[in-house]
Amino acid sequence: MNCPHCGIRVSEHEANRCLDAWVAEAVMGKPTRHNAEHWMGWHWTTKDGMRVRWYSTDIRAAWEMLCALQSKARIIRVSNGDGDSCDVNILADALSNGQSAHSKIKDGTLENAPLAICRAALKAV
Numbered sequence: 284m285n286c287p288h289c290g291i292r293v294s295e296h297e298a299n300r301c302l303d304a305w306v307a308e309a310v311m312g313k314p315t316r317h318n319a320e321h322w323m324g325w326h327w328t329t330k331d332g333m334r335v336r337w338y339s340t341d342i343r344a345a346w347e348m349l350c351a352l353q354s355k356a357r358i359i360r361v362s363n364g365d366g367d368s369c370d371v372n373i374l375a376d377a378l379s380n381g382q383s384a385h386s387k388i389k390d391g392t393l394e395n396a397p398l399a400i401c402r403a404a405l406k407a408v
């Protein structure tokens with residue numbers, strides 16, 4: 284699974300606005316567009332003109348995205364793993380094979396939690 288904007292694989296994608304836009308589209312169902320000239324610097328907006336939220340770096344946005352995802356998938360675990368990693372498991376009921384989508388960031392910290400949540404969510408939808 285690769286980013287529709289930059290082509291980077293989901294498991295290697297950095298936390299940035301490109302990933303935020305991908306999450307907005309794939310998980311939140313909000314088409315986005317890139318406005319290089321936006322007067323407020325809102326480079327990534329949804330079609331209704333709102334800023335794309337910082338899902339991959341803001342734990343509050345990531346958490347709200349998880350809440351929205353619950354209509355499509357069952358979240359079974361979000362944890363900081365063994366203490367030096369961020370570990371996110373999402374059971375994607377929407378998948379016919381019932382597989383779980385998993386994202387673990389090695390040597391991650393809680394600061395990486397939004398990124399791990401985004402990667403797991405993208406795998407789950």
Ligand SMILES: [Zn+2]
Pocket residue numbers: 286287288289290291296301302305
């Ligand atoms: Zn990308």
